[in-house]
Amino acid sequence: MNFHNLDDTIIALSTPQSSSALAVMRLSGSFQVTDFKRFIRFSGPIEPRKMKRCQILDENARIIEDGLLCYFPAPHSYNGQDILELHLHGNPFLLSFIIELFCQNLAIRPARPGEFSYRAFANKKLAFNQLEGLKSLLDAQSIYAVHQAHGLLSGHLTEELEKLHDQILNHRAHLELSIDFSVDVGDEQSRQLILDSYQQVMSTISVLNRRAQIESHQVLSPQIVLYGETNSGKSTLFNRLLAHDRAIVSDIAGTTRDYLSSSLRIERNEYQLFDTAGIRQTDDAIEWAGIEKVVGLLKSPFCRVLVCRADQLVNLSSLPYLADFPPDLCLVTHTDLHKLQFMLLTEFEFPCLDVHRDDFISSFEHFIHQRFTRITSSEPLIIERHRQLCQKIHQLWIDYGDLLHEQQDIAIIASELAIVLDHLAELIGNESADDVLQHLFSSFCIGK
Amino acid sequence: MEQNQFDIIVLGAGHAGVEAAYIASQFPLRVAMVTLPGVEIASAPCNPAIGGVGKGQVVREIDALGGLMGQLADRAGIQYRTLNDSKGAAVQGTRIQIDKDLYPKIAEQELNKIENLTIIRQKVQSIRPVDGGFEISGSIGPKYFCQQLVITLGTFLAGKMHCGSEQTIGGRVGQQSSLSMDNLFLNIKTAQKRFKTGTPPRIKGETINFDKLEIQPSDGQTLNFHLAHNPFQRFIDQKNCYLTRTNEQTIGIIAENKHLSPMYSGQINAIGARYCPSLEDKVDRYPNKTDHHVFLEPETSSEQSYYPSGLSSSLPRDVQESFVHSVAGLEEAQIRVHGYAVEYDVLDTSQLSLTLEHKEIAGLFFAGQVNGTSGYEEAAGQGLVAGLNAALNALNRPSITLKRADSYIGVMIEDLVTQTRDEPYRLFTARCENRLQNREDNAFVRMYCYRLAMGLNSLFDQLLSHFNQQYQILSKICHSYRCPHPIAPEKGNLSFSQILQLPQLEPVQTLTDLLQTHHLQFDIRVIRAVAYTQSYDGYIQRSLKQSAKVNSLDEKKLNLKKILASENISFECKQRISEISPQTFGQLRRMNGLRSSTIALVAGTL
DSSP, X not given: OOOOOSSSEEEEESSOSSOEEEEEEEEEXXXXXXXXXXXXXXXXXXXXXXXXXXXXXXXTSOEEEEEEEEEXXXXXXXXXXXXXXXXXXXXXXXXXXXXXHHHHHSSEEEOOTTHHHHHHHHTTSSOHHHHHHHHHHHHOOSHHHHHHHHHHHTTHHHHHHHHHHHHHHHHHHHHHHHHHOTTTSOHHHHHHHHHHHHHHHHHHHHHHHHHHHSOHHHHHSOEEEEEOSTTSSHHHHHHHHHTSOOSOOOSSTTOOOSOEEEEXXXXXXXXXXXXXXXXXXXXXXXXXXXXXXXXXXXXXXXXXXXXXXXXXXXGGGGOGGGTTSOOSEEEEEOTTTSOOOHHHHHTSSSOEEETTSTTHHHHHHHHHHHHXXXXXXXXXXXXXXXXXXXXXXXXXXXXXXXXXXXXOOHHHHHHHHHHHHHHHHHHHOOOOHXXXXXXXXXXXXXXX | OOTTEEXXXXXXXXXXXXXXXXXXXXXXXOEEXXXXXXXXXXXXXXXXXXXXXXXXXXXXXXXXXXXXXXXXXXXXXXXXEEETGGGOGGGOEEEEEEOTTHHHHHHHHHHHTOXXXXXXXXXXXXXXXXXXXXXXEOSSSOOEEEEEXXXXXXXXXXXXXXXXXXXXXXXXXXXXXXXXXXXXXXXXXXXXXXXXXXXXXXXXXGGOOGGGSEEXXXXXXXXXXXXXXXXXXXXXXXXXXXXXXXXXXXXXXXXXXXXXXXXXXXXXXXXXXXXXXXXXXXXXXXXXXXXXXXXXXXXXXXXXXXXXXXOOOOSOHHHHHHHHHTSTTOTTOOEEEOOEEEEXXXXXXXXXXXXXXXXSSTXXXXXXXXXXXXXXXXXXXXHHHHHXXXXXXXXXXXXXOOOXXXXXXXXXXXXXXXXXXXXXXXXXXXXXXXXXXXXXXXXXXXXXXXXXXXXXXXXXXXXXXXXXXXXXXXXXXXXXXXXXOSSOGGGOEEEHHHHHTOTTSOHHHHHHHHHHHTTOOOOHHHHHHHHHHHHHHHHHHXXXXXXXXXXTTTTXXXXXXXXXHOTTSOHHHHHXXXXXXXXXXXXXXXXXXXXXXXXXXXXXXX
C-alpha cells in the first residue's frame, strides 16, 4: 500500500465497466463542484447530498452526456473527503472518454485500486479489517456472504479474535514471568502456568482452524454436483430442477460429454447446479476428458448429489468412485419402472429421495437449504487471507507446542513465540512489552 | 583555566553521577562532581545488590564500555548468584550482594585517583545558563562554571520522606533534599505526577534466629563482572542469604493498620512501581495470598544489618516492629532503621534526545532516577551515556548512542525518550526485542564498537581488544575445525559450530572439552561468549529473518513535517508526535498514546 498523496483529486468508475442503463462515477479529493464547471454544467446552487441534473461538456463546450450529480462535502462522506458522484448512462466508451477528458484537463488522476477506501481508512471512517469486509460485501453472492460482510463492518470477527488475543497475552505474560520474576514465583508453578495457557490458546486456535477448513467457494458460490453412472437420468433431473430444457437428453449412454452448469435459486440463495458426464471406463478420449473434469468438480463441492437408478441401488456399494466421493444426497430415478423397496433406502449412510414422488422438488430444496444453513451457522471464515492465516497459525502453534515441551532454554522458547506472534499480528494485532508487563503485574504478586 | 571553571560538571554522586564523572574524566577534560555534604558516593540506599535478570546485562555493558560499576560490585561482593541458572544463557542474570559500607569507600577511592576529576561537596542553590555554559552556585562558597552539565539528582529532587504520618524533607534517611527543578532551573518540565519508592526496615543481624531459615550460599561458579578481574576471584569473605516467608499473622497486622500507611491515608499520591510493591500494596492487591517470600540479604561483611527483601513498608514504626516479629526467624528481631517511602519529582524525559541531552538547552544532560527510572544499574547506564556525550560535546566530537538492537542500555534510553510512563521504569528482559543476542556473556563483543568509537587508548582498551581478538579467533576455529559427531559418529564429521548447535549438549562444557582435545587454551569468558553465540545461532538467524520481514518499515526515516501537517491525524496524536519527535517509523510505532489508525496512516504513506 503506497498511496502517497491523500489530497489529489481522484476519479474512478464505481459500477462495472459494461453496458448498462446507468453507471456511477466518483471523484474524491478536496474541491468544490464549481471547480469543474468547464466540463460539468448545472444551474442554481448545489445542495449537499441532493441529486441535481447536470450536463457533461467536451473541450468545445458541446454537450456529450446528460445525467445527475450528487455532492458529498467533507467530512460527511464515505471516505471523509469531498466526493462528487456522477450518475450517467452506462456506455463504456462514453465513460472512459469522460474520465480521460477530466484527467487531461483538470487536476484529476485516475484512482488506484482501493484508493477510495484507503482514504476512508485514513480519515478514520473505516478500520483495517473493515476494508476487507467491504471487499467481501462487493463480491458477495449469497445472503450469508452479505451477512458476514456486515458482521465484519460492525467488528464481529474482531470481537471473536479478542478472546484469542487475551489468551495469547496471558501466555506471553506467563513466559515473561518465569524469566523476569522467577525469584517471586516458583519454577514449578511458572512452568505449569505456561503449559496451561498454551493449551487455552490451542483450543481457541483449533476452533478457528475448523472454521477455516470450510472452503469459501462452498458458501460464496455453492456448487451442487449431480453425478453417477451413465444413463442414470442426471440430465433429465438437471432440466427438471431448472424447470427448463437446457441439456440434451437421449437414451444413449454417454450423451453428456462435458458438464453443464446453471444457477439455481433456493430460498433467496444462489447455487450452481452441475450436470456431469456419467462416470465409466471408456476408450473415447473426449468422453474421458469429460470424466476427468467431473472428478475435479467432485473434490470439494457444496453438495454431491448421486443420481442412481432404482434397479442399480443394490450394486451401489460396488461403485469404485463412491469411496473417494461419498454422496451427500442420493436421488433415485426410474422408480416408476422398478419398484422401490423402502427398506433399501434407509440402509445407506446418506439420505435418498425418490424423484417420482410428488413432493420431490420441495424435499430437494428443503434438503439443500438445510445443508446450507448448517454449514454457514458454524461461521466459516470466507476471507481467503484470514483462512490461510488461521491454518498457518494452527500449524505454527502445534510446532511451537513441540518446542515448548522439549526445550529447556526459555529464551529460545520466547524467541520462537515472537515469530508465531508476528504471524498472529495480522489477525489480532501485536502487543508491546508494556502490555505484557501490565498483564503480568495485574495477575501476580511480585517484587521485593 | 581558572580553578572554578570546568568542562563538565556532574551534579549528584549516585550511581548515575559516578558513571558520568568516571567516563567523562577518561577524556582530556576538566571534570567536577558536585554532591551534598555528608552523602556517600555511589551509595546503595535500597537493596544491597548489583545486577539481576536484565540488570546483569546492563552491568556488563557498562563494564565493557569502560564504566566503574562492575569493578566496584566485584570488589565489594559478599554473595554471588546466577539467577535463572537453568533457563538458558540469554536470560541468566548475575547478581552480586555488596557490602554497602565498602562499596562507596571503594568508589570514592577510585574517583580520588583520577587527576582531572574534582569532587566538590556543596549544596547547590541555583543553576544559571550563562554564555557558553552554566553557572552553579550555593548559598555559600564559590561559584562554578561549566560548559556541559550532567544532572543526576536521584530521589533528591524535591524529595519528601514518609514513615507513618511522619514527613521529612529529604531524599534519603538522615540526608537533606535538593531544591525542586523549578527553583534550580526555569523552563525544564517535570512530569505531571511525582514518583515514589520505598524501602523495608533494616534488621539487626545478631537478633535474627537463622536456625529456622533456608540458607542460600554464595555461588562459586558465578563470574565476576569486571573483565580485568579473574572471573572466579572473591575479594572478600562470602556470606549467606536466607529465605523466610510472611504468614497469616503478618498479613493480618498489615490489613488492620493499612489506614495508617501514608500511601492509603492520602498523604502520598505519587506513583510507585507495580513490580516493586510495598507490603501494604501486596495485601491490598492480593488479599488471599499470605506466604510472600522474604529474602534476608546481608548488607555488610560484618553481618550487623540485614535487608529483608519483600518487607518494604512505610507504616508507622510500631506497626513495622510488630509485623517483622510475626515472620519466622525474626521473632526477636530488632530494627536498625525503619522502612520509609520517598516521593520525588521526575523529569519529563520526552524533552531529552538519545544522548540524554536536553533537546532545547544544549550542554544540559539528565541521567538516573531523576529521569523516572528505578534501579542502580539503570541509573548507572544512563550516567555513562550522558557523561560520555557531555565529554564528546565538550570536545566537539560526534555523539555516540547505543542501539536498541544490540544493548539493554539502548533499549532503556529509547524507551525513556520516546514513551511516557506512569510508574518508575525498570528494565525487564521482556523489553528487549533481541534477547537471544543481547546476553551477559557477549557484552564485551557487543560493546566493543562503541568503546572503539570513543577513541581512548587505555590499558582497558587493550584488554578489551585482546578479548575481542580471541573471540574472533575462536569463532573462526568453530567454523573451520571438524571432528566426528559426538553422539552418532557414523554420521561423519561436523564442525565445532554444528556440534555446539546440537540440543543435547551443554555448549560451554562441550566447547571446553573440544578445545582441550585440540590443546587449545582460551579464557573462560571467551569460550562462553563463543559457545552460546554458536549454540543460539540457528534461532537467532530465524528470528532475524522474521524481524527483518516485519520490521523493514521500522528503519525508515519519518518526514515529521509532513506528518504534522497532515489533516488526517488527530490533534492529540500530532501533539504527542511533536513532543517526542520520533526519527524512525519503529520509534513512532513503539510510542504510546497514538491511535492505531495514525500508525497505519503513516505506514501507508512511508
